Amino acid sequence: VELNPFSYEFHEDPYPVYRWLREHAPLYRNAELDFWALSRFRDVYAASLDWQTYSSAEGTVLERLDPRYLDQTPMMIFLDPPRHDRLRKLVSRAFTPRRVAALEPFVRATAVRLLEPLARAGGGDFVKDFSTPLPMEVIFTLLGVPDADRVQLREWTDQALDRDPDTPALPARAIAAMMQQMRYWYELLPELRRHPNDGLICALFDAEIETDDGGTTRLTDGEIIGFCSLLGAAGNETTTKLLADAAVLCSRHPDTHALLCAEPGRLPDAIEEVLRFCSPAQYNARTVMRDVEWYGQTVPRGARILLLIGSATRDEREFPDPDRFDISRPAPTQLALGQGVHFCLGASLARLETRVALEEFGRRFPRYVVDESRCARVHMSNVHGWATVPFTRA
Amino acid sequence: MRLIVDPDLCEGNGVCEKLAPEIFRLGDDDQARVLVDHPPDSASGKVEQAIRRCPRQAIRLVPD
Numbered sequence A: 001v002e003l004n005p006f007s008y009e010f011h012e013d014p015y016p017v018y019r020w021l022r023e024h025a026p027l028y029r030n031a032e033l034d035f036w037a038l039s040r041f042r043d044v045y046a047a048s049l050d051w052q053t054y055s056s057a058e059g060t061v062l063e064r065l066d067p068r069y070l071d072q073t074p075m076m077i078f079l080d081p082p083r084h085d086r087l088r089k090l091v092s093r094a095f096t097p098r099r100v101a102a103l104e105p106f107v108r109a110t111a112v113r114l115l116e117p118l119a120r121a122g123g124g125d126f127v128k129d130f131s132t133p134l135p136m137e138v139i140f141t142l143l144g145v146p147d148a149d150r151v152q153l154r155e156w157t158d159q160a161l162d163r164d165p166d167t168p169a170l171p172a173r174a175i176a177a178m179m180q181q182m183r184y185w186y187e188l189l190p191e192l193r194r195h196p197n198d199g200l201i202c203a204l205f206d207a208e209i210e211t212d213d214g215g216t217t218r219l220t221d222g223e224i225i226g227f228c229s230l231l232g233a234a235g236n237e238t239t240t241k242l243l244a245d246a247a248v249l250c251s252r253h254p255d256t257h258a259l260l261c262a263e264p265g266r267l268p269d270a271i272e273e274v275l276r277f278c279s280p281a282q283y284n285a286r287t288v289m290r291d292v293e294w295y296g297q298t299v300p301r302g303a304r305i306l307l308l309i310g311s312a313t314r315d316e317r318e319f320p321d322p323d324r325f326d327i328s329r330p331a332p333t334q335l336a337l338g339q340g341v342h343f344c345l346g347a348s349l350a351r352l353e354t355r356v357a358l359e360e361f362g363r364r365f366p367r368y369v370v371d372e373s374r375c376a377r378v379h380m381s382n383v384h385g386w387a388t389v390p391f392t393r394a
Numbered sequence B: 001m002r003l004i005v006d007p008d009l010c011e012g013n014g015v016c017e018k019l020a021p022e023i024f025r026l027g028d029d030d031q032a033r034v035l036v037d038h039p040p041d042s043a044s045g046k047v048e049q050a051i052r053r054c055p056r057q058a059i060r061l062v063p064d
Helices: A008-013 A016-024 A041-049 A067-072 A083-095 A095-102 A104-121 A125-133 A132-141 A145-159 A172-194 A200-205 A219-252 A252-260 A264-277 A348-363 B015-018 B041-053
Strands: A027-030 A036-039 A124-125 A206-208 A215-220 A284-288 A291-294 A297-299 A302-307 A366-370 A386-388 A390-393 B002-005 B024-026 B032-034 B061-062
Touching: A008 B024, A016 A206, A027 A297, A036 A041, A036 A264, A083 A095, A083 A200, A083 A206, A083 A219, A095 A348, A104 A124, A104 A132, A104 A386, A124 A125, A124 B041, A125 A132, A125 A219, A125 A348, A125 A386, A132 A145, A132 A200, A132 A219, A132 A390, A145 A172, A145 A219, A172 A200, A172 A219, A200 A219, A219 A264, A219 A297, A219 A348, A219 A366, A219 A386, A252 A264, A252 A348, A264 A348, B002 B032, B015 B024
Parallel strands: A036 A302
Antiparallel strands: A027 A036, A124 A390, A206 A215, A284 A302, A291 A297, A366 A390, B002 B061, B024 B032
């Protein structure tokens, strides 16, 4: 059994591969693609917490990112403490559960606006018409990105993450999309300095960050663009996948959908189960900073290792009957959103968006079916989920 | 051992308060605080859960 995160066949159903890895190769080595992987819950959990040993500084996907690009627009997801912490502190207040809760009326109004045409038509494409535009409007409103630019910007994000079958080489279309996106941000900043709005980008113009000698300094444009690029992508991609996974699972389990429509108070637990059952982020890559021992083998300093979240959340050692979707499970220790210094900054926002979206969706579609024969997967590196989910009222 | 919440790490997720409301309280500033810094033995299970499940790993037991 081979683990190739770029295999399109693997994207269709990664879970049998993960099960085999947990059972037979809890420390897995892929010599051809030159990486190691941990797949059991305990191991992924422990390594996620140990940032001193498992560094993010060379990127968190398997494919090699251009170090110049990481340098020019530093992103906290690709940094270790203490620099990671200094950057994160500048934005973390904007994403606390309390601050995010205040966004609920806006999120609900946006969800309703997007759902009304679908309700009139009796269905549509859950991804294209709903789970894509909703998080897009929310994160770009938070950032203060002009309305007219949002669709193009999000399409570039999709293209930048799109991968060819079986290879970690970045496709030309992905590189082109990254460049166009960067150019866009570099042109937007002076525009926003001239005409500020109340978004997070403008707040960063005045933010001060600690320096190594204990002083403070303003952020560089590159650092601000690092935030734009990271929060823009993270706020779009994974919530889109989470919502669509929920829609497909509830179509497969009409009893669960009926229960959630009748008792929307159970949605938060259901969302945790969707996250466990199909984690939108399937792995985080790290670079090993010292020789480490796992299962009698040594992973040498400098090696790349994948922490397979998508496998950990299906580990039979942690979750009884892990391949059964069951919203009545006791709330799990959640790994889908990471754990420790890199814990998903947008976790509360993603949970809020998903809950509100599913409440409003359920109101308009108490019974519906997804046509799985016409569903299609995305082919990204560590993000897993649906590109197309056609559904109709039943 | 004394129970602390590291203010540099806490981002107000509130997992600790849900698990052990008699030990942790989430303030208006989105920071969790310890209400009882020497929790009784009867609460040790809950405290261990809170330490383990804090998404930011902000809770620790430190020497007195």
